[in-house]
Amino acid sequence: MSTGTAAPAxxxxxxxxxxxxxxxxxxxxxxIAGGELLxxxxxxxxxxTTLLRALAGLLLPESGEIRWQGENIRxxxxxxxxxxxxxxxxxxxxxxxxxxxxxxxxxxxxxxxxDETRAWAVxxxxxxxxxEDLPTKHLSQGxxxxxxxxRLLANRASIWILDEPFTALDVAAVQLLQDVIHRHVADGGxxxxxxxxxxxxxxxxxxxxxxGRRHV
Amino acid sequence: xxxxxxxxxxxxxxxxxxxxxDVFTTLIFFVIVVSLFPLGIGPEPNTLRQIAPGIVWVxxxxxxxxxxxxxxxxxxxxxxxxxxxLTPQPxxxxxxxxxxxxxxxxxxxxxxxxxxxxxxxxxSVDVQLILVASLLLGTPALSLIGAIGAALTLGLRSxxxxxxxxxxxxxxxxxxxxxGAVEATASGLxxxxxxxxxxxILVGSMVLAPLATAxxxxxxxx
Numbered sequence: 001m002s003t004g005t006a007a008p009a010x011x012x013x014x015x016x017x018x019x020x021x022x023x024x025x026x027x028x029x030x031x032i033a034g035g036e037l038l039x040x041x042x043x044x045x046x047x048x049t050t051l052l053r054a055l056a057g058l059l060l061p062e063s064g065e066i067r068w069q070g071e072n073i074r075x076x077x078x079x080x081x082x083x084x085x086x087x088x089x090x091x092x093x094x095x096x097x098x099x100x101x102x103x104x105x106x107x108x109x110x111x112x113x114x115d116e117t118r119a120w121a122v123x124x125x126x127x128x129x130x131x132e133d134l135p136t137k138h139l140s141q142g143x144x145x146x147x148x149x150x151r152l153l154a155n156r157a158s159i160w161i162l163d164e165p166f167t168a169l170d171v172a173a174v175q176l177l178q179d180v181i182h183r184h185v186a187d188g189g190x191x192x193x194x195x196x197x198x199x200x201x202x203x204x205x206x207x208x209x210x211x212g213r214r215h216v
Numbered sequence: 217x218x219x220x221x222x223x224x225x226x227x228x229x230x231x232x233x234x235x236x237x238d239v240f241t242t243l244i245f246f247v248i249v250v251s252l253f254p255l256g257i258g259p260e261p262n263t264l265r266q267i268a269p270g271i272v273w274v275x276x277x278x279x280x281x282x283x284x285x286x287x288x289x290x291x292x293x294x295x296x297x298x299x300x301x302l303t304p305q306p307x308x309x310x311x312x313x314x315x316x317x318x319x320x321x322x323x324x325x326x327x328x329x330x331x332x333x334x335x336x337x338x339x340s341v342d343v344q345l346i347l348v349a350s351l352l353l354g355t356p357a358l359s360l361i362g363a364i365g366a367a368l369t370l371g372l373r374s375x376x377x378x379x380x381x382x383x384x385x386x387x388x389x390x391x392x393x394x395x396g397a398v399e400a401t402a403s404g405l406x407x408x409x410x411x412x413x414x415x416x417i418l419v420g421s422m423v424l425a426p427l428a429t430a431x432x433x434x435x436x437x438x
Contacts, residue, residue, distance in 0.1 A: 056302055057302070058298060058301060058302070058437055058438065059438050060438055078303075078304045078305070078306065079304070081302050081303055081304045086298075086299075086302050088295060088298060089295075090293075090294060090295025090298070091294065091295055092294065092295035092296050092299040093294065093295075093296065094227070094231060094291075094294060094296055095294065096230070096231045096235060097230065097231065101230070105223055105224075106299065108219060108220055108223040109220055109223070109224075109299070109300060109303040109305055109310070110303055111303070111304045111305070135234070
């Protein structure tokens with residue numbers, strides 16, 4: 001669903017965010033276009049998660065604007081959410097539902113249909129073969145993360161906002177996730193990722209922004 | 217719009233069926249509270265008949281409030297709530313689904329149980345019927361109004377007490393017209409007017425409460 005235009009699709013304009021009394025970052029401006037991967041770096045407490053939540057529209061920034069194709073995301077709201085996939089620290093899956101059920105309900109809420117066979121195929125691809133039918137509370141931490149990440153494979157959103165997606169994953173899963181992100185970006189999607197690990201995401205279109213410096 | 221609504225209801229009902237103990241605690245609480253009064257007051261039929269509507273209704277009120285704490289808190293903890301706020305669906309529609317599922321699980325059993333408990337109070341059949349009708353109209357309104365409070369107190373440490381302080385005053389009109397309908401029928405005046413008022417409250421809260429709840433949820437996840 002990427003736009004062929006040269007204009008950056010997601011534009012961040014003099015954004016400032018604060019938690020409580022503490023200003024995390026001030027006057028942050030950057031833009032991301034389709035086919036770009038943004039790697040967000042910074043020490044603990046530098047405001048990475050806050051920035052991602054603001055970009056997802058969950059959090060109201062102190063000042064500044066986030067624009068999607070020229071319009072403020074606050075005004076677009078549901079229209080913007082259609083293009084967005086946000087994965088936070090919490091997996092966003094129900095422990096009492098199976099992986100398949102979790103995936104299918106997420107799909108319907110995201111506005112598309114995911115049939116049973118496709119859901120099984122996606123879970124197979126993410127490495128959960130044999131665990132599709134278990135309530136996810138019986139899965140390990142890494143497996144739960146994989147259920148959450150399975151949404152990346154099923155969804156057609158163009159903006160991926162991933163907060164520490166590599167935590168709790170084993171080596172194979174880290175590799176798989178990198179491939180998935182690469183493929184998404186190569187297809188013209190955009191991804192904004194935070195991670196502490198030095199993963200080899202550095203492709204042709206990777207940009208890095210570091211928070212918590214004097215000038216960003 | 218109806219498909220996500222249907223899926224949210226189905227999702228919450230599935231979860232409720234898989235952890236049935238939560239459903240029964242509310243119901244058993246209701247049964248115990250309502251049954252305590254005849255034991256404490258004594259077996260004088262006239263007194264019991266007089267106090268029955270108020271007691272059944274207060275019991276339903278407290279049970280409904282007790283169950284409300286759960287409506288968003290689990291989703292808030294595991295992150296599914298923030299995902300719901302990020303879907304292209306209007307949040308108020310998803311709220312309607314969650315409240316409806318919550319009422320089916322925690323409200324309907326109260327309505328079904330009420331006539332059985334009414335036997336302890338020596339209520340006649342037509343009074344029992346009005347009791348059921350009033351609960352059928354009143355309990356969904358309680359769930360809708362309470363959802364606002366549940367959303368506002370989401371993530372707070374002493375949320376339960378605060379929820380009671382916020383929500384119980386808002387329940388007063390429902391209590392007055394609910395218990396009033398039963399009383400009026402028992403005294404031979406007919407409870408039609410009270411039931412109409414209850415229905416009006418239900419319609420009003422159906423329109424306004426989901427919007428308020430959706431706004432409160434956005435604040436809670438900020």
